[in-house]
Amino acid sequence: MEKYMISGIQQVGVGTENFRKSWDWYIQMFGMDIRILEDDTVAERMLPYTGGKAQRRHACIAVNLQGGGGFEIWQYAERRPQPCPFEISAGDLGIFAAKVKCLDVKAFREELAAKWDQVSPVESLPDGSPCFWVKDPWGNLFQLVERKDVFINQGRLNGGIAGAVVGVSDMDRSVAFYREVLGYDRVLSDTKGRISDFVKAGGESYRRVLLGRSKPFEGAFSPLMGESTIELVQALEHTPRKIYEGRYWGDPGFIQICFDVTGMDALKRFCAAKGCPFTVDSCPDGQRFDMGDASGRFTYIEDPDGTLIEFVETEKVPVVKSLGWFIDMKKRDPRRPLPTFLFRLMGLVSRQKVQTP
Numbered sequence: 001m002e003k004y005m006i007s008g009i010q011q012v013g014v015g016t017e018n019f020r021k022s023w024d025w026y027i028q029m030f031g032m033d034i035r036i037l038e039d040d041t042v043a044e045r046m047l048p049y050t051g052g053k054a055q056r057r058h059a060c061i062a063v064n065l066q067g068g069g070g071f072e073i074w075q076y077a078e079r080r081p082q083p084c085p086f087e088i089s090a091g092d093l094g095i096f097a098a099k100v101k102c103l104d105v106k107a108f109r110e111e112l113a114a115k116w117d118q119v120s121p122v123e124s125l126p127d128g129s130p131c132f133w134v135k136d137p138w139g140n141l142f143q144l145v146e147r148k149d150v151f152i153n154q155g156r157l158n159g160g161i162a163g164a165v166v167g168v169s170d171m172d173r174s175v176a177f178y179r180e181v182l183g184y185d186r187v188l189s190d191t192k193g194r195i196s197d198f199v200k201a202g203g204e205s206y207r208r209v210l211l212g213r214s215k216p217f218e219g220a221f222s223p224l225m226g227e228s229t230i231e232l233v234q235a236l237e238h239t240p241r242k243i244y245e246g247r248y249w250g251d252p253g254f255i256q257i258c259f260d261v262t263g264m265d266a267l268k269r270f271c272a273a274k275g276c277p278f279t280v281d282s283c284p285d286g287q288r289f290d291m292g293d294a295s296g297r298f299t300y301i302e303d304p305d306g307t308l309i310e311f312v313e314t315e316k317v318p319v320v321k322s323l324g325w326f327i328d329m330k331k332r333d334p335r336r337p338l339p340t341f342l343f344r345l346m347g348l349v350s351r352q353k354v355q356t357p
Contacts, residue, residue: 068160
């Protein structure tokens with residue numbers, strides 16, 4: 001049996017034209033204020049997706065301690081970012097929206113609507129659960145979904161990433177990929193019809209399949225990241241466009257879904273056998289890759305429509321940088337969750353505030 005483990009969605013990447021303004025907005029609206037790492041180096045291992053040239057960038061991973069995956073906020077440092085040249089419609093190929101968890105959809109919708117005007121009414125997902133949509137100042141869509149689990153209570157109504165909405169061209173093929181490769185093996189709903197009036201639609205009819213997992217995630221970070229769902233959307237009445245056609249990884253928009261994993265070599269063999277080999281491997285010869293104060297190994301595959309899926313196997317994570325306190329993940333049982341007090345400590349030393357002009 002292949003020995004690898006996927007422990008949850010670590011983060012969803014968000015390319016931006018202004019790193020600080022974007023992060024400030026995500027802190028103010030979604031409470032993404034705990035900096036896990038921040039880095040200002042050259043992305044030299046992503047050449048297949050950066051025009052064959054190593055690109056300097058500034059990036060951070062930020063989380064909300066209420067639980068959920070983080071945001072990887074990402075900006076080119078020397079190249080001018082290229083926004084999508086068209087208005088993205090439902091079903092366009094790629095990550096169409098990021099799902100964000102909240103305790104009470106109605107209450108959190110009222111909270112956000114009091115400070116931002118691009119907020120939809122409360123609606124229902126195809127499985128009948130409540131949700132609403134938010135569009136950020138740069139046109140990125142977020143779908144707020146109700147989850148009652150809380151990792152560390154911060155007195156907030158929301159947490160972090162709880163999944164993604166992905167446009168696909170062949171629903172059955174994509175369902176098989178997300179089931180067999182990523183473990184989303186439960187069909188929570190499978191419907192055809194309209195999509196939200198808040199969302200730009202290129203037609204009237206869509207097939208929407210909401211996928212969950214029959215087994216909970218395990219691993220060091222799994223209590224923080226929590227459970228997640230993937231919603232696949234296929235346009236039935238118009239031809240979708242590829243969101244990143246002619247653009248680079250890191251350009252504005254949702255650039256990848258990243259999963260926390262252990263056993264990368266076994267996962268590499270498994271993905272190759274499934275017909276989705278690694279397209280990027282930061283450490284193909286076993287060396288260590290450093291990103292700021294953290295280190296590990298990252299790899300990429302593509303879903304059937306070319307949407308980027310990242311895997312990260314963490315080796316070292318900072319707890320208190322000023323004291324030189326790091327966690328060596330290779331010396332731990334990979335299935336044993338990290339103690340909650342470590343995340344509380346990270347919150348005390350890493351919390352970011354909104355920058356004033």
